[in-house]
Amino acid sequence: MTTEPENLMTPAEVAARFRVDPKTVTRWANQGRLTSIRTLGGHRRYRETEINALLTATPPHGR
Amino acid sequence: MTTEPENLMTPAEVAARFRVDPKTVTRWANQGRLTSIRTLGGHRRYRETEINALLTATPPHGR
DNA sequence: TGCTAGTAGGGTAATTAGGGAT
DNA sequence: CGTGTCCTAATTACCCTACTAG
Numbered sequence: 731m732t733t734e735p736e737n738l739m740t741p742a743e744v745a746a747r748f749r750v751d752p753k754t755v756t757r758w759a760n761q762g763r764l765t766s767i768r769t770l771g772g773h774r775r776y777r778e779t780e781i782n783a784l785l786t787a788t789p790p791h792g793r
Numbered sequence: 794m795t796t797e798p799e800n801l802m803t804p805a806e807v808a809a810r811f812r813v814d815p816k817t818v819t820r821w822a823n824q825g826r827l828t829s830i831r832t833l834g835g836h837r838r839y840r841e842t843e844i845n846a847l848l849t850a851t852p853p854h855g856r
Numbered sequence: 857t858g859c860t861a862g863t864a865g866g867g868t869a870a871t872t873a874g875g876g877a878t
Numbered sequence: 879c880g881t882g883t884c885c886t887a888a889t890t891a892c893c894c895t896a897c898t899a900g
Contacts, residue, residue, distance in 0.1 A: 749801035758833045771898040791825040834889045
């Protein structure tokens, strides 16, 4: 299927994952660093899969 | 739930817990001693659980 | 319809990254 | 060897008012 429904997240939800201000998420979207989908009223929604992919940790390489 | 959201801490918060300069926390991350997650702007966030684990006191082995 | 929380804007202050000298 | 400090550039946080989501 070419049109799979995506789980969307609100700015506040994305901000909570990254521990940043919702405004910062908006800035990322404006800069094109984040895919944003607009509601008819102009509010942004974000793809959950993309957020999870960007949320990668660098684990300690112990010792 | 296979992946639960992690509570993240800012460099300043981690530094306050350890009573060190934020720059020192950055060094720990660069050396791979600390797990770090990056914002899209390059700022680091740290896992609260990991910090708490590292904050465990070494009790005096009394007598 | 009204109501409340959240978001879009824009401006300005505070943090952070990175390097380098100590 | 580890940490704190100085510097500049970049990123993020907080302030406001108006509008949208539900």
